[in-house]
Amino acid sequence: MSSHVVLLPERTPRSAFGKLLQDEGRYAWRVPVGLMLGVAIPVLVLVILGLVPGANRPSKSLGGLTLFTVYVPVLIVFALAALALLSLPTHLASYREQGILRRLSTTPVPRAWMLAAQVIINLALAVVALAILVVAGMAAFGLSAPRQPGGFTLALVLTVAALFAIGLWIAAIARTQNTAAAVGQLLFLPLLFFSGFYWPRASMPPVLRNIGDWTPSGAAVHALQDAMLGSFPSAKSLLVLAAWAVIFGILAVRFFRWE
């Protein structure tokens, strides 16, 4: 196929991108994979945690932190990973599998616009999930605002970059929706483990926690937690996130196929 992608062709009305975005938004509502896994489930888990007595009192088994301080970063990573690894690649792979991308390539619209629209919709869902988790955590459950907002934001941006790069790589290599879903799950579950979703990082054996620090989810939770508690995220966790973003970003671009 042609090697260069014309991102802003002269002959395509700009309004076409708005329409693509609108229809992808409708799709996200009508086939709510991202809405369920990326927004509803993490928020539901937050609410359940809120029902645990003493959830906002420091706990010894959590390294002297409250349940919320520990779990809000974990749930943020859950939401981002679900959107990046499960929602985005399966949808894009289904469009490829059904020949929708191919059909699109007979029109003046660059196929990259469809990809961009899908990434933007999933990022929008991520923003919704994040807003609910942080605002609800603060309003209803007494979570304190991140003490290092700059560090928190930087950690968030790098987490999004790392996880979406991996998601795009899955979308690049998976020919069918089923393959994309399988690869996504295969990565999602271990990442969830290292984020401390099942077993809080504070009480993990050091060897597991150290391995986790090299994964995007472990590094993300580490960095987000640091920023919430007031210290700037460690260079190591930020670099680990950046490295995942760059490596998988390159792999995604290298292996991407429209058909």
Place this chain on the structure above:
Amino acid sequence: MKLSSLHGVPVTTADQAARPRAGRGAEAAIEVSHLRKTYGPVVAVDDVSFSVAEGEIFGILGPNGAGKTTTVECVIGLRTPDAGLIRVMGLDPHRDREELHTIVGAQLQASALPAKLRVGEILDLFHSFYQHPADLAEIRDSMGLTEKKNDYYRSLSGGLKQRVSVALALIGNPRVAVLDEMTTGLDPQARRDTWQLIEHVRDRGVTIILVTHYMDEAERLCDQVAMVDHGRIVAIDTPEGLAHRAGVAKRVRFAPSAPFDDRLLTGLPGVRSVEYVGEHVVVTGSGDVANEVILTLAAAGVTAADLHLDSANLEDAFVQMTGRHIHEDQIGRVHR
């Protein structure tokens, strides 16, 4: 164009295909010469040349795997040919891909649309892709999709999905439309409706390439037909011309009112053979054989009841030129 050779031999030379046809008065809208495309060791399209005049419906007819789809995919810039030259309205489909897609509408085989979008939303979306699109309501009405505009694509019948697909091929107000197996999977009524629609589109001056393996479709719609087999063009002509060139005899079949002497008929100039099939007599021949037979019998006091006349059609022509039926998998090999 005069076609000079007989059965089984490609009759269009590259020279003939590469320039606009004399006598048809129109500039060629589409020129394909010496097109070749391979997938690994498989040669999908081999030395294919043809030219389509503006406003013409050009059929590409052949069995599955003959290279029809690959050919049109090269024409619309979805595939890059290994060799050969293609011009569509003067554009190179590979080099001028972006511009090409503003003037060419395509209906692809096996290409679905988002299941959970409504028909109206899909039409609106594709309508927004073009700077000078067709009138949205007009396309929707003429395709009979207005009532269906709130239905999800997923819920449509095969026929309606095809109609949406054809509508999208036309929504950009294209000068060239490429329709790949547009009536496959449709019921007979839906097929006839689609044919009528295609004729309307042609009447608007759109040049159409029609890929099909239906003989009746090609006979009904096409001004010119290219018969392809094993990646090569076997013949190009009008549907009537192809049938005629196949040299297949006409068959007259009837039940005589009284016995008669065979020699009455075998002596006629156009008659090749006379056979008895049960109560019926089958006469094969050429030219005005039917008339001659009836008149001769009438002169001898015999009437021909239950009269059938089969003339050669594209199916006969295809068998004649390739030695097999176009739907070989269903019918089996022809013994010659």
